[in-house]
Amino acid sequence: MVNILEKIKEIQDEMAKTQKNKATEYHLGLLKGKLAKYRRMLLEPDSAGGGGKGQGFEVSKSGDARVCLIGYPSVGKSSFLSQVTKTKSEAAAYEFTTLTSVPGVLEYEGAEIQIVDLPGIIKGASEGKGRGRQVVATAKTSDLILMVLDATKSHDQRMYLEKELEAIGIRLNKKRPDITIKPKKTGGIKLNAITPPKYIDEKMVNSILKDYKMHNADVMVRDENVTVDDLIDIINEKHIVYVPCLYTYNKIDAVTIEEVDRIAREPNTVVMSCEMNLGIKDVVEEIWYRLNLIRMYTKKRGAQPDFSDPMVVRHDSTIEDVCNSIHKDFKEQFKYALVWGSSSKFGTAPQKCGLNHKVHDQDVVTIVAK
Structure with missing residues (x-):
């Protein structure tokens, strides 16, 4: 090496x-x-x-999507995880509090979104410094990277993190x-x-x-x-992986309103203060928007759909994807589907569809088996 x-x-x-x-x-x-x-x-x-994953990095992917928190030590990743999930990732005002990957589950709009708090990375991470290679390799498995930055520090922090991710094959917002x-x-x-x-x-x-x-x-x-x-x-x-990234500046309570306004106007950027509980809901809403997930509802024939329990699937999902989400063998018994919602040609009336039909957000679907 x-x-x-x-x-x-x-x-x-x-x-x-x-x-x-x-x-x-x-x-x-x-x-x-x-x-x-x-x-x-x-x-x-x-x-x-070598370059194996190392202890604590083999976090099984679960839920409807995975979001990885990337950032330097002590920027507030652990605090954010603790506020939006039931997981308590250790947080303290000194570097390298988190030494392993800590997963939590964010429940939002009927979806279960896995949030993974990765150890803080340092300059040279892509070359193996500070266990950075394992950290950034884990980030490759994410559906969205939440880059947590310190609003009180230089803009160079973002540039250096982007370079580390670029060097290891992660292309942000490309x-x-x-x-x-x-x-x-x-x-x-x-x-x-x-x-x-x-x-x-x-x-x-x-x-x-x-x-x-x-x-x-x-x-x-x-x-x-x-x-x-x-x-x-x-x-x-x-x-190489192409991953959307949301730049999230923490500690906005420690800078001027003018500086907060300047940062917030940057592309793909949100601002928050974990300590003051400011902007956390906005960050969660933006995560949901960036993941571009679809909520849809299943309906048994002759019954009303249960709108309290949506099925969450990826954007551009088809009826075949819906069948696979229910059970891997379900499509073998598939005859046709009835779809109500914006993806239906007939508005409020159901459309009879095959496996290739793309579903839209908040569609209602009945699967008819052979």
């Missing part, structure tokens, strides 16, 4: 001293490709030095780049694009793919603005 860290440092140093201009784009692109490859090697479990790579047996590497990409060309694509021992492939680019970083992400797709 030491050798890999040394190589990463050498590449970072070379990138830092290389001026960014048109003439150096190709060289920097190759360096980025090598850097991503070494970082991936550093994070693989079988790399020198969509998967519109690039497809199809390996083939012969013919070399061919770049195809609807509109010529602005920031990559066939020479660069060839060199980066060959560095990953890919010598024959068709590369399709559908977005002219894709970058070298986007291409590298697609090459390493198995190790």
Whole structure:
């Protein structure tokens, strides 16, 4: 692992001293490709030095969604968890209070949302410092990252945390780049694009793919603005996750109203004070909104639906997903479904649907079996 860290440092140093201009784009692109490859090697479990999860990190995923709390020590993650769930994560005014992953359940709008309080991470976490590798790897399993920040401290805290997550393969509030790579047996590497990409060309694509021992492939680019970083992400797709992030600034009671207003206007940002119990409900509401979950109700034939007990499913779920949520073998007995609600063509009247029908929030569904 030491050798890999040394190589990463050498590449970072070379990138830092290389001026960014048109003439150096190709060289920097190759360096980025090598850097991503070494970082991936550093994070693989079988790399020198191990990198197992460690005690306390194997938290089983449960509930309708998982939210991971990420942040530096003593920013208020434990206090937030204690306020929104029945779990009491140890909180104190000194660093590294939480040394393991502490899960709790937030019950909201009929959903059970698992909140995982991860240990505070430090600069260099993606390289294994402060058990950071295990912490950030656990964050990869989340449906939403709640980055808890200290409103009294520098804006650099957010930038450093983003860099740590970026280095370990977590892309915050980004969509998967519109690039497809199809390996083939012969013919070399061919770049195809609807509109010529602005920031990559066939020479660069060839060199980066060959560095990953890919010598024959068709590369399709559908977005002219894709970058070298986007291409590298697609090459390493198995190790990259795209996760929505909500930046949550705590301790707003300790800064001016003007500063609170400035922070609150930033994109994907909410503010709170755990100590004064300010804004906690707003944060919970924003978590629900960002998870984009759907509440739907099942109805037996000839009976009224039970609106007190919704079934919670993911956005864009189909009747097949609903069947799987009830029981893994349920769809084998499926005949058709009757759906009331905004996804029905007939408004208040039921629509007869198959397994591919997409349900909407607060739909009522009757499953008819064979």
